[in-house]
Amino acid sequence: xxxxxxxxxxxxxxxxxxxxxxxxxxxxxxxxxxxxxxxxxxxxxxxxxxxxxxxxxxxxxxxxxxxxxxxxxxxxxxxxxxxxxxxxxxxxxxxxxxxxxxxxxxxxxxxxxxxxxxxxxxxxxxxxxxxxxxxxxxxxxxxxxxxxxxxxxxxxxxxxxxxxxxxxxxxxxxxxxxxxxxxxxxxxxxxxxxxxxxxxxxxxxxxxxxxxxxxxxxxxxxxxxxxxxxxxxxxxxxxxxxxxxxxxxxxxxxxxxxxxxxxxxxxxxxxxxxxxxxxxxxxxxxxxxxxxxxxxxxxxxxxxxxxxxxxxxxxxxxxxxxxxxxxxxxxxxxxxxxxxxxxxxxxxxxxxxxxxxxxxxxxxxxxxxxxxxxxxxxxxxxxxxxxxxxxxxxxxxxxxxxxxxxxxxxxxxxxxxxxxxxxxxxxxxxxxxxxxxxxxxxxxxxxxxxxxxxxxxxxxxxxxxxxxxxxxxxxxxxxxxxxxxxxxxxxxxxxxxxxxxxxxxxxxxxxxxxxxxxxxxxxxxxxxxxxxxxxxxxxxxxxxxxxxxxxxxxxxxxxxxxxxxxxxxxxxxxxxxxxxxxxxxxxxxxxxxxxxxxxxxxxxxxxxxxxxxxxxxxxxxxxxxxxxxxxxxxxxxxxxxxxxxxxxxxxxxxxxxxxxxxxxxxxxxxxxxxxxxxxxxxxxxxxxxxxxxxxxxxxxxxxxxxxxxxxxxxxxxxxxxxxxxxxxxxxxxxxxxxxxxxxxxxxxxxxxxxxxxxxxxxxxxxxxxxxxxxxxxxxxxxxxxxxxxxxxxxxxxxxxxxxxxxxxxxxxxxxxxxxxxxxxxxxxxxxxxxxxxxxxxxxxxxxxxxxxxxxxxxxxxxxxxxxxxxxxxxxxxxxxxxxxxxxxxxx
Numbered sequence: 001x002x003x004x005x006x007x008x009x010x011x012x013x014x015x016x017x018x019x020x021x022x023x024x025x026x027x028x029x030x031x032x033x034x035x036x037x038x039x040x041x042x043x044x045x046x047x048x049x050x051x052x053x054x055x056x057x058x059x060x061x062x063x064x065x066x067x068x069x070x071x072x073x074x075x076x077x078x079x080x081x082x083x084x085x086x087x088x089x090x091x092x093x094x095x096x097x098x099x100x101x102x103x104x105x106x107x108x109x110x111x112x113x114x115x116x117x118x119x120x121x122x123x124x125x126x127x128x129x130x131x132x133x134x135x136x137x138x139x140x141x142x143x144x145x146x147x148x149x150x151x152x153x154x155x156x157x158x159x160x161x162x163x164x165x166x167x168x169x170x171x172x173x174x175x176x177x178x179x180x181x182x183x184x185x186x187x188x189x190x191x192x193x194x195x196x197x198x199x200x201x202x203x204x205x206x207x208x209x210x211x212x213x214x215x216x217x218x219x220x221x222x223x224x225x226x227x228x229x230x231x232x233x234x235x236x237x238x239x240x241x242x243x244x245x246x247x248x249x250x251x252x253x254x255x256x257x258x259x260x261x262x263x264x265x266x267x268x269x270x271x272x273x274x275x276x277x278x279x280x281x282x283x284x285x286x287x288x289x290x291x292x293x294x295x296x297x298x299x300x301x302x303x304x305x306x307x308x309x310x311x312x313x314x315x316x317x318x319x320x321x322x323x324x325x326x327x328x329x330x331x332x333x334x335x336x337x338x339x340x341x342x343x344x345x346x347x348x349x350x351x352x353x354x355x356x357x358x359x360x361x362x363x364x365x366x367x368x369x370x371x372x373x374x375x376x377x378x379x380x381x382x383x384x385x386x387x388x389x390x391x392x393x394x395x396x397x398x399x400x401x402x403x404x405x406x407x408x409x410x411x412x413x414x415x416x417x418x419x420x421x422x423x424x425x426x427x428x429x430x431x432x433x434x435x436x437x438x439x440x441x442x443x444x445x446x447x448x449x450x451x452x453x454x455x456x457x458x459x460x461x462x463x464x465x466x467x468x469x470x471x472x473x474x475x476x477x478x479x480x481x482x483x484x485x486x487x488x489x490x491x492x493x494x495x496x497x498x499x500x501x502x503x504x505x506x507x508x509x510x511x512x513x514x515x516x517x518x519x520x521x522x523x524x525x526x527x528x529x530x531x532x533x534x535x536x537x538x539x540x541x542x543x544x545x546x547x548x549x550x551x552x553x554x555x556x557x558x559x560x561x562x563x564x565x566x567x568x569x570x571x572x573x574x575x576x577x578x579x580x581x582x583x584x585x586x587x588x589x590x591x592x593x594x595x596x597x598x599x600x601x602x603x604x605x606x607x608x609x610x611x612x613x614x615x616x617x618x619x620x621x622x623x624x625x626x627x628x629x630x631x632x633x634x635x636x637x638x639x640x641x642x643x644x645x646x647x648x649x650x651x652x653x654x655x656x657x658x659x660x661x662x663x664x665x666x667x668x669x670x671x672x673x674x675x676x677x678x679x680x681x682x683x684x685x686x687x688x689x690x691x692x693x694x695x696x697x698x699x700x701x702x703x704x705x706x707x708x709x710x711x712x713x714x715x716x717x718x719x720x721x722x723x724x725x726x727x728x729x730x731x732x733x734x735x736x737x738x739x740x741x742x743x744x745x746x747x748x749x750x751x752x753x754x755x756x757x758x759x760x761x762x763x764x765x766x767x768x769x770x771x772x773x774x775x776x777x778x779x780x781x782x783x784x785x786x787x788x789x790x791x792x793x794x795x796x797x798x799x800x801x802x803x804x805x806x807x808x809x810x811x812x813x814x815x816x817x818x819x820x821x822x823x824x825x826x827x828x829x830x831x832x833x834x835x836x837x838x839x840x841x842x843x844x845x846x847x848x849x850x851x852x853x854x855x856x857x858x859x860x861x862x863x864x865x866x867x868x869x870x871x872x873x874x875x876x877x878x879x880x881x882x883x884x885x886x887x888x889x890x891x
Contacts, residue, residue: 047092050075054096058103062112069115076122077149090126097127117142122150125157136161140178147182148189159186159198163205176206184211191215196224197836200231204239209246213253221254223836229263229768230835233609233646237575241267248272252279258873261289265296265769268533268573277306284817284881288872290319291879295764295808297459297771299497321461324819325809326425328879329382329757331821332811332853338755341386342379344372347752348745349724353732366408367738370415371745373407374800377418378749381758381807382425389419390433409444410795413485416448417798420455424804430456431466438470447485450474451798454489458804459773467493468501475505483509484522488798491526495773495805498534503527507539510546517554518796520546521562525780528569529805533772535577536570543567544584547592555591558790561630564596565783568603569776578604594631602638603779607762607770609645617642618656624665633786636660636671640678641779645770650679654688661695670702674782677710681778682759682810683858684720693726697733705743705788712747713778717810718857719756727751739793746800757855759810760803765875766831766861777805812862813853814871814880822882823851824866831861 039047049071056068075089093100100120107113121138135157139147147155162179169176183206190199203209216224228247232240244263251260257280264272273293280286286307293300300320307313318324333339373388380386388403407415416437423430434456437449450471457467467489474486487509490502509515509523524546527539547563554560564585571578578600585596598620605613620635639656643649657672657679664672673695680688692714695707708730715723727748734740753760762774784791784799791799816822829847844861856862862876869882 043088046075046088050089050092051096054093054099057100057116062110065112066115069112069119072119073115076119077151090123093123094127097123111143114141114143122154125154133161133165136165139182147185148193152193152195155186155189156198158182159190159202162186163202166206179206180208183208187211187215191217191220191224194220194223194838196220197227200224200227204231204235204243209243212246213249216250216253218254221250222256225250225256225259226835230833237608237610252276255280256874257285258288258292258875261292262765262768262875265293265298270300273300274306277302283307283312284883285872286316287319287819288881290316291881292765292873293320294322294325295771295878296769297496297773299461319819322425322459323427323462324879325460326382328811328813328821328853329425329809330384332757332809332813332855333383333755335853336757336855338757339383339385341383342752342755343387344375344379344745344749347375347379347748348731349728350731353728365738366406366411367742368745369403369406370408370411370797371742371749373403373411373415373418374746374797375749375752377421377801378753379755380422381754381804382422382809383755384423384426384429386422389415389422404445410481410797412442412444413448413451413481414798414801416445417451417455417485417801418448420452421801421804423456424458424807425456425460427456427460427462427466431470443479443482446474447479447481448798450482450485450489451492451801452489454492455801455804457493458495461497468499472505475509480516480519483519487519487522487526488801491522491529492777492802492804495529495776496532498531498536502530503536503539507542510542511549513549517550517557518559521559524566525562525569526566528566529773529776529780532569532776533572533574534570535574540567540570540581543570544581547588547596550589550592552589552591555589558787559796560592561595561783561787562780564592564599564634565603565780567596568599569779571600571604572772572776573604573606573608573770575604575608575610594629595634598631598634598638599783602634602641605638606641606775606779607645608642609649610642613642614639614649614653621660621664621668625667630667630786632665632668633671634783636668636675637678637779637782637786640675641775644679646767653679654685658691661691666700669698669700670706671786673703673707673710674785677713678778678782680714681806682714682716682718682761684715684718684723688714689723689726696726696730701737701740702788705740706785708740708743708747709785712750713760715747715751716760717750717753717756717758717807719752723751724748739789742793743788750803753807754809757809757811758807759858760806761808761810761858762806764808764877766877771806774806774808777802809878810856811853812856812876812878812880814869814882817881817883819881821853822869823853824864824869824882825849825851826854826862826876827865828854828856828860828862831859 053068053072056064059065076087100116100123104113104116104120107116117138121135121142124135124138139158147158162183166176166179169179183202186202187199190196190202199215200212203211212224225247228243232243235243244267248260248263251257251263252275257276261273261276264276276289277286302313302317302320304313307316376386376388384390404412404415419433420430423433431453434449434452437445440446453467453470471486471489474482477483477486487506490506494502506523506527510520524543527543531539543563543566550560567581571581582597582600585600586593588596598617601613602617617635617638621632621639625632639653643653654676657675660668661672673692676688676692689711692707692711696704696711698704698707711723711727727744731741731744734744760778762771762778763769764771780802781799812826814822814824827844827847827849829844832841832843832845834841834843844863849865854862856877864871864876867885868888870885872881872883
């Protein structure tokens with residue numbers, strides 16, 4: 001027996017290796033044979049056939065050529081069905097690509113040459129070098145035939161090459177007609193084969209989206225528009241508006257009016273909104289449109305073109321005016337069984353804390369009573385009853401008077417106004433309850449009553465304009481607190497209405513040399529609210545003159561901040577329209593110049609997600625400046641305002657704000673918590689919650705206060721137990737510091753706002769639409785929080801009531817054709833983004849089934865769990881009208 005070689009000894013191992021390696025390297029023919037043996041008989045036959053065709057194509061006899069090309073074509077077409085690997089014929093023809101290319105050059109122009117071009121075009125799919133665009137080149141000189149028959153992959157590759165070629169020809173100003181013909185074919189092919197997203201991409205690349213209108217049909221228009229509207233967020237202007245225009249037209253073409261209306265509202269295009277009404281003949285659907293407009297919070301008057309019948313028009317105008325909101329909200333509250341009024345003590349839950357905090361708090365201090373007033377107002381907002389302000393009918397001794405007088409001077413203003421908050425949206429009973437305060441001879445109480453009237457009317461329009469009638473007479477009162485109450489009340493009641501009557505009353509105040517600064521500041525804010533996003537020249541002029549008239553000393557005052565803000569609100573979300581005003585602002589006193597510039601920029605691009613503006617604002621935040629500069633605050637808030645429109649932007653923004661906390665100066669750190677609060681308003685994300693919790697113990701009390709208020713904002717109306725716990729602990733941590741304790745109390749009130757039935761999020765309709773008035777209210781509060789001590793902790797704490805503009809029930813209430821509540825089963829779950837996905841994917845995940853009315857948390861979506869009814873709105877939020885499904889058969 002031969003000795004076995006030791007594998008570790010060098011000699012033996014090497015010899016064996018040599019033996020195995022050398023064989024193939026000596027004899028390349030054998031290797032080839034071996035490879036051919038690997039192929040199955042069919043493949044071998046195919047390979048030989050193709051090689052034969054390649055030879056025959058080069059044959060001088062045209063008949064043979066034609067037959068060979070035809071067979072080659074058949075082979076390639078038969079095989080392109082597989083998507084996973086390179087089709088066999090293409091694989092075997094690879095070595096011959098060069099030969100065929102060379103032969104093609106020598107051929108005379110003929111049908112056959114075009115035939116060969118087609119085949120080369122397909123071969124180029126796997127063969128051509130990067131950036132050569134050979135596939136497209138041969139396609140353009142080939143036959144005009146159907147491109148789809150060569151398979152999807154080929155069409156997709158062509159589309160990519162067309163986009164590059166188009167850009168090149170555009171820069172050389174060459175003609176593009178031949179490309180466009182091909183684009184037509186490709187788009188038609190994509191639309192037939194459920195690849196709408198690719199068709200849209202190609203048309204965007206060649207800048208010809210109008211073609212879409214010809215190609216969409218009943219089966220694919222929804223997916224196409226879905227893709228268009230979600231792509232619009234990421235396109236630079238003016239393309240984004242153009243893309244939405246196209247999807248509006250497509251929706252109108254297929255009578256999908258609710259979606260068309262949404263886009264019209266997004267574009268802020270009143271003629272489009274009117275067109276939706278005039279095109280739709282169904283009265284019930286028009287009622288649903290009215291609910292959508294009311295939720296968006298814009299003022300809109302129906303005329304006889306839109307609704308012919310007078311009674312119908314009145315009924316519809318009632319819905320637009322939001323008169324049904326209070327009723328729907330209370331229906332929800334009864335259903336969830338939270339009608340019982342809550343006291344501030346129920347919210348503080350002091351008994352859960354250890355002894356020291358609760359014992360210190362027994363003494364009645366004005367500051368504590370003031371915070372209790374706000375907590376009570378936010379928690380019982382809209383319920384019409386509470387334990388502090390509204391008097392139970394059976395008791396003769398009025399408790400409300402007692403509570404009112406437990407507050408000091410300006411505290412009474414907020415206390416009286418809180419009654420308006422409790423009666424929110426219920427105009428009749430609210431005005432009746434506030435009436436008694438008008439007969440008081442105590443100015444702060446009258447001021448509070450005026451503000452209360454504004455709050456009750458917030459978002460509710462009324463033909464007889466009760467707010468204007470009541471508040472108009474007090475605008476020129478000699479007492480400045482009363483004037484502010486009336487002015488702020490008008491701003492809240494008529495936000496977004498662009499009411500010229502009020503402008504003629506408020507504008508003179510701005511340029512009145514005798515008027516005190518605080519009155520001018522609030523007048524400017526109220527005008528900004530009333531004309532929010534309107535770019536109104538005259539109002540802008542008045543505010544600019546008011547800013548120019550301010551003395552050095554006044555410019556240093558915290559309230560002066562409200563002047564640039566009022567100016568900014570005029571251009572909220574209007575992008576380029578702000579430029580002329582921004583130029584003027586460069587001429588202001590250097591104390592306020594940059595502040596104004598940042599405020600205008602951030603308001604104009606709010607909610608647009610404009611990346612370039614985010615960069616501009618970041619650059620401003622990166623500078624390390626002297627203490628006195630205040631313009632970085634609005635720049636940080638601006639970052640959040642611009643980026644808040646979509647999820648990706650929010651996540652990126654949260655990360656850059658983290659960096660700012662580490663490297664930024666003091667005045668930047670003070671604004672960061674507020675920016676975080678705006679990004680996640682009423683949407684308590686755990687990471688943000690932890691950051692704010694850390695900042696709420698910061699050594700700089702301004703940062704801590706901002707963080708505490710922001711904890712309230714991100715948890716607003718969610719009853720979030722974790723935030724509630726954090727705030728309870730903070731209340732015992734800061735039990736000796738009145739200012740910080742006040743902030744903790746306000747935040748506690750916000751978290752339990754409306755007993756958990758309200759939201760402050762300015763976005764609605766599945767985060768597609770941004771309500772301008774809601775954003776205006778939130779931004780105003782945040783600007784006030786940039787300088788807490790003189791404003792919120794000073795005597796202007798009623799600025800907190802501007803939040804009422806953003807307060808909306810986070811409900812879904814289904815109603816029948818007579819608008820009476822109707823209980824149906826719905827599934828509520830986390831919304832899933834299904835744009836561009838194949839088939840019919842589920843739109844929600846992890847759902848639970850409830851019966852309406854239901855609450856929707858941030859990022860949740862509802863869908864009906866029954867086929868008995870058809871909803872008239874594709875988005876189940878707010879009021880949804882259901883009509884019976886005629887095809888429904890009970891099991």
